Amino acid sequence: MAKRLIPSLNRVLIEKIVPPSKTTAGILLPEKSxxxxxxxxxxxxxxxLDKSGNLIPVSVKEGDTVLLPEYGGTxxxxxxxxxxxxxxxxxxxxxHD
Known part of the structure; x- marks a missing residue:
């Protein structure tokens, strides 16, 4: 059985999008493109929760494509x-496209 992680509080689980390292023709692309x-x-x-105890929902939803900082995250x-x-x-x- 596969494990599924549901983040706590205002955390978001993200699968990074890795750009291809070579083209379909086999040309190697530089790492830092x-x-x-x-x-x-x-x-x-x-x-x-805010100071009054009101829930502040997370601003993104499952399936969204997001821009991430260069460093950070666990x-x-x-x-x-x-x-x-x-x-x-x-x-x-x-x-967004």
């Missing part, structure tokens, strides 16, 4: 896949 540091939201926590390995856990306020924004 102009790709954005982005990822896909896999799971979100319920949110955090690396987690589940079912041989690598994920990262970020706080909602650390996510820089959502990406």
């Amino acid at each position: 102009s790709q954005l540091n982005s990822g896909k939201v896999v799971a979100v926590g319920p949110g955090a 690396q987690i390995k589940l079912n041989d896949k690598e994920f990262h856990l970020y706080r909602d306020e650390d996510i820089l924004g959502t990406l």
Whole structure:
């Protein structure tokens, strides 16, 4: 049975989007290309409570593509896949086509 992580409070579980290292024709691409540091939201926590006890929901939802800071997040390995856990306020924004 596969494990599923549901983040606590205002944390967001993200699978980073890794740009391809070579083209379909087999041409190797440089590691540092102009790709954005982005990822896909896999799971979100319920949110955090403010000082009055009101729930502040997480600003992203499962399936969103988000822009991530260059550093930060906690690396987690589940079912041989690598994920990262970020706080909602650390996510820089959502990406849309």
